Amino acid sequence: MGGMKLRVSPPVFQGRLHDARTATSIGRWLGPAFAVCFVTGLVSHFMQHPPGWADAVPSRPVWGYRLTQGLHVASGIAAIPLLLAKLWTVYPRLFEWPPLRSARHALERLSVAVLVAGSLFELATGLLNTAQWYPWPFSFVPVHYAVGWLVVGALVLHIAVKAPEIRAHWTRRSPGTLALPTQDGSDRRSLLAAVGAAAGAVTLTTVGQSFTPLKDFLLFAPRHPDKGPQSLPVNRTAAAAGVGRIAGEQYRLVVAGPRPYTLTLDDLRALPQHEVELPIACVEGWSRSARWTGVRVVDLLERADAPPDARVRVVSLQLRGGYRVSELGRAHARDPLTLLALRLNGEELDPDHGYPARLIAPDRPGVLQTKWVGRLEVLG
Known part of the structure; x- marks a missing residue:
């Protein structure tokens, strides 16, 4: 037994669609959802905690905060199924071996770790905030705001590192990419349709709390605009x-x-x-x-x-x-x-x-x- 060496082999994933093309396709939707959520979140924080030059906060249009905060919550909720689908497409990379191959690879994995952890934290705590449930010891507003900036920084770093691969898979028929099996293309379209339907469903059944013409479709929102x-x-x-x-x-x-x-x-x-x-x-x-x-x-x-x-x-x-x-x-x-x-x-x-x-x-x-x-x- 003294001459035997223990060799650890990474697991082998047989399922298709755990690939860069699928991840990039979902990223087309997830990126804008995160961007809208972040920008409207900044507006919300600015309106709630105006700086010393508070006179810069406008009073018109009268529906301004209603629109931006409604978009903030709606885009955050829509991002939940998109993020989960994105993580499903890339999770086999967690088991890559060796875990760190170069300084660039280490930087990429660090940015991904911060991005994933921060994104899950932001969406989970934001969702619980809509129900006014705070099962944590810290103050929600400052921590949510600070982690939001952390996520954006990690996202920018991740996009910078992955830019060549994203560019190669951004369109359906990118020059220089390998042709995909017919079955993979069909399965990918089915997956994207299901993910899009999930994001649309959670939006439709919650957005009526702020966009009142859709209030009859409310199923999961913690508040109904007519009840009280x-x-x-x-x-x-x-x-x-x-x-x-x-x-x-x-x-x-x-x-x-x-x-x-x-x-x-x-x-x-x-x-x-x-x-x-x-x-x-x-x-x-x-x-x-x-x-x-x-x-x-x-x-x-x-x-x-x-x-x-x-x-x-x-x-x-x-x-x-x-x-x-x-x-x-x-x-x-x-x-x-x-x-x-x-x-x-x-x-x-x-x-x-x-x-x-x-x-x-x-x-x-x-x-x-x-x-x-x-x-x-x-x-x-």
């Missing part, structure tokens, strides 16, 4: 926010500015009322338009002698939560569609929708449409 108090979904209830039912006769709105003042609920109701139709668009992907009635924030600011370029800090009466305070940049603060809303679809606000008063503004993430508003602070 006053036919509008709610992410955070009054009980969860520690607010409960606020007595209208005890409510006071404090407007802190050059000329501060305080209003009761009856005072707010006595002011000129304006009705607007604006969507609530949440980061989880659902959105719904509604009719809101209330007092224009710009009118409240002018009464406080706020400067024309002033920003506004909006403070909620809720006791806990990461978004109990939000900030309006100049564009939103001065937009005539931005309201301190008192009514929803012709009815007094439900407590879960922010009774007695809530913020509603165009082109703004739902988490920043502050509910149970108790204070407006004019910022220089």
